[in-house]
Amino acid sequence: MIYHAQKGQFSSGEAIGILLLDAFLPLPPGDVANATTYSFPVHYKVVKAASIERLIYRKDPSLLKPFIDAGWELVREGVKALTSDCGFMILFQDELADEFPVPVFMSSLLQIPFIRRTLRRDEKVGIIAADSRNLTPRHLRIAGVDEPMAVKVVGMEDQPNFHSAILGEKGVLDFGKVEAEVVGKAEELLGDGKVKAILLECSNLPPYAAAVQEAVRLPVYDFNTMINHVFSSLVRHRYQGFV
DSSP, X not given: OOOOOOTTOOOXXXXXXXXXXXXXXXXXXXXXXXXXXXXXXXXXXXXTTOOHIIIIISXXXXXXXXXXXXXXXXXXXXXXXXXXXXXXXXXXXHHHHHHOSSXXXXXXXXXXXXXXXXXXXXXXXXXXESOGGGOOHHHHHHTTOOOGGGEEEEESTTOHHHIIIIISOOSOOOHHHHHHHHHHHHHHHGGGSOEEEEEEOSTTSGGXXXXXXXXXXXXXEOHHHHHHHHHHHHSOOOOOOXX
């Protein structure tokens, strides 16, 4: 077998490139920004000055250029696909997908159309967002949600432990207390009897996905279900077995 070097690539074997917000957060296993979450290597790049404030609250369009610059660094370093660590980066999905020669999937919200097709037409996808007040119809439209009534959204913005650790960037996270808050939001989604699958928008929520599923007994999707799905398409293995 003959291998070829690529200019600007000084390591290899990292198919998934992940753009990270410039934030001060605890990162337990399961978090997108914790490399032990995955059974394969990933390659991270912090987008300097891309803060939670600028992305979620200000929806700052000037972030597009630093996302592009950091994305090209990852592509030149050899990644085969680009994602992020915040579902609100859906705002830049179209521009970034047009920019790069590799698949781009910037937000966990991109899974909604698929999840919807797995349900009855009168059933809903329940979304737990970091901040439901700032998850707008525009975000959902870019993600491919044409029927706002097809989803039900709740947010973690009013949960003190999550807010302090993630949105407030205090640097300390009480895992058990945040888990209880996330499970409480999942149970809230079930109130109208129509939610039959749950999507965790925020990349800091996958550590609690198993607890959510144990509580509500529904399919639970998040950033990691998406990242693992894309990785499985990029790195195929020959099957082993017998006939």
